[in-house]
Each structure stands twice: as C-alpha cells, then as structure tokens.
Amino acid sequence: MRRIGALIVGASLLAACSGKTRPPEPLFETRVTERRAGPCGADGQVDCAGARIEYPACVAAPVDEICERINRTVAEWVLRPLDGGAPFDAPDAVIERFLEDHGAERQRAPDGRHTWSMERTVRVSFQGPQAISLSALESGFTGGPHPFSSLTYLTFRPATGERLTLSEILVENGRHGLDAAGEIYFRQARELAAGAVLADEGFRFPGGRFTLPENFAFNRVGLQFHFNVDDIAPYPLGETGLTIPQGEALPWLRPEFQ
The missing domain is CATH 3.30.565.40 (Fervidobacterium nodosum Rt17-B1 like)
Incomplete structure (x- = not known):
C-alpha cells in the first residue's frame, strides 16, 4: 500500500x-x-x-x-x-x-x-x-x-467506503431477474430484435445466455452497466452501455440499496 x-x-x-x-x-x-x-x-x-x-x-x-x-x-x-x-x-x-x-x-x-x-x-x-x-x-x-x-x-457504500460488488446489492436469487431486465435494454441499445440470437449477432456470453457485467453504477434513473470493447464482442462492434430504470430494478435490490 x-x-x-x-x-x-x-x-x-x-x-x-x-x-x-x-x-x-x-x-x-x-x-x-x-x-x-x-x-x-x-x-x-x-x-x-x-x-x-x-x-x-x-x-x-x-x-x-x-x-x-x-x-x-x-x-x-x-x-x-x-x-x-x-x-x-x-x-x-x-x-x-x-x-x-x-x-x-x-x-x-x-x-x-x-x-x-x-x-x-x-x-x-x-x-x-x-x-x-x-x-x-x-x-x-x-x-x-x-x-x-x-x-x-x-x-x-457511503457509510463505510467499501467498494460494492453487484451480488452485494441484490436480494438472494435476484441476479436472474435483473439479467432478464437488463437483456431488454441491451437489445434496445444494440437495436436487436427480441428474438435475435445474440451469438449470431456477434456477442459472446457464457452458454449463450445474456449476463450483466460486474461493471455497474447507480444513477438518478436507476442502475447503469457498461460493456467495454472486447468484453463480449470483437472490436468493430464497440462498447455498450445500458440503464435499467429504478422501478424495474427495485424488486431485485436489497432494501438498503433501493
């Protein structure tokens, strides 16, 4: 240190x-x-x-x-x-x-x-x-x-200064629900049809299933996430940012983070 x-x-x-x-x-x-x-x-x-x-x-x-x-x-x-x-x-x-x-x-x-x-x-x-x-x-x-x-x-955490991970702000088993909400806004950001296969569009996710990144922040609207270049796709596809509105994120957040 x-x-x-x-x-x-x-x-x-x-x-x-x-x-x-x-x-x-x-x-x-x-x-x-x-x-x-x-x-x-x-x-x-x-x-x-x-x-x-x-x-x-x-x-x-x-x-x-x-x-x-x-x-x-x-x-x-x-x-x-x-x-x-x-x-x-x-x-x-x-x-x-x-x-x-x-x-x-x-x-x-x-x-x-x-x-x-x-x-x-x-x-x-x-x-x-x-x-x-x-x-x-x-x-x-x-x-x-x-x-x-x-x-x-x-x-x-404002009260301690400790860095938060995504799992620490979610209720038990909340990741699946938040991922489902996140996929909707990911597809909107990338202008992908609801039925488009992510792998066919050039995006790499474990098992082909959409997963939000650990790279997250709170904002005035809700929860925002960011995929950097090469995180889930080759360089030409660029980066992707998305925000899950607070109302849709609330069911999956622990009470102290709502």
Whole structure:
C-alpha cells in the first residue's frame, strides 16, 4: 500500500484535521495533473505526446476510514501502468513513464508519426444514501490501428467506503431477474430484435445466455452497466452501455440499496 500513499495521504490528513464538524456525507475535491512533451507547437503536432489525469479526492467524511478506503480504490485505478505491473507512486510518475515511452518510440522510429495521448478521468457520477458511484474513463492513442478506451464504474457504500460488488446489492436469487431486465435494454441499445440470437449477432456470453457485467453504477434513473470493447464482442462492434430504470430494478435490490 506504500506505493499509493502519495495519492491518498493528503486527503486523509485533511479529513482527520477537520474534526470540528463532520459532513453528513463524503466530500470530494478534484485534482488534476497534466503534461506534454515533444514538439507540440503548431508545426509539430505529429510528434507531440500529452497526458492528463483527473480524479476526485475524498477530503472529509463522517468517519476517516470512508475517505481512506475510497481514495485507496481510486489510487489503484489511477496509478496502474498502461502495460501492467506494480502501481506507480503518484500521478506524476504515471505521466512521466508515458512521456518517456513516447520519447523512446520517437528515437526508435525517427521517421514515423508519433502523436500520443493518454487521459484518465475519474468523476463522482452519483452520490446518494444508498451508494456513491464514480465513473473512471481511460482513453488515448499510442500508435496502431485504433485508439484505446475503457470505462470502469467504482461503487461504494457511503457509510463505510467499501467498494460494492453487484451480488452485494441484490436480494438472494435476484441476479436472474435483473439479467432478464437488463437483456431488454441491451437489445434496445444494440437495436436487436427480441428474438435475435445474440451469438449470431456477434456477442459472446457464457452458454449463450445474456449476463450483466460486474461493471455497474447507480444513477438518478436507476442502475447503469457498461460493456467495454472486447468484453463480449470483437472490436468493430464497440462498447455498450445500458440503464435499467429504478422501478424495474427495485424488486431485485436489497432494501438498503433501493
């Protein structure tokens, strides 16, 4: 955990030192780090690299541990390397490695075009008594046939800061009912007929049966889910997002999440 301490320690200390009055719910402040490298002027955009990281830091909460847990989870996502491996110490280190890799690629192929970009943006998308949801979007381009992009939802218990899984918010045996509701909205999002066979349309599900992803968040309308590129279909079919309205999700949710 020492590696992610640089991101969370400031927020944790601020929460601990603001003990005069505790807020009724977690409070967040936006932090931004960004840099560019290479010839980035008007005449040299083809060799420019830019990186930007934005995230919300939990700075105060009814209990310090709430901020510590939320900030730790955000740090794990923000500080991970693009190519896997151990997390970096701070957002600056993530960006520095990205720009170093860009510089190395320019030296390796000096006659090529090296317009690189990388953005990681985490924002509070929902905050209510039942949950706090953050949307974590990563996008960029490092050469190759197409850019990269993925959306991850991070959902927490407001009272503890613990990250929630889909099974934890559902009643016993509620997954089947929620999947059935989700399939209706998935087909609407993909403009598929009710009788269309998902496998024939290019979508891969275990046993050919539609299943919602673990990638979920609360919003003002209900529950939203997101399939990233390559999760259930080849790249050309792209990503799919859907929302199950609150009224249709309620029968399958535990009372504390309604």
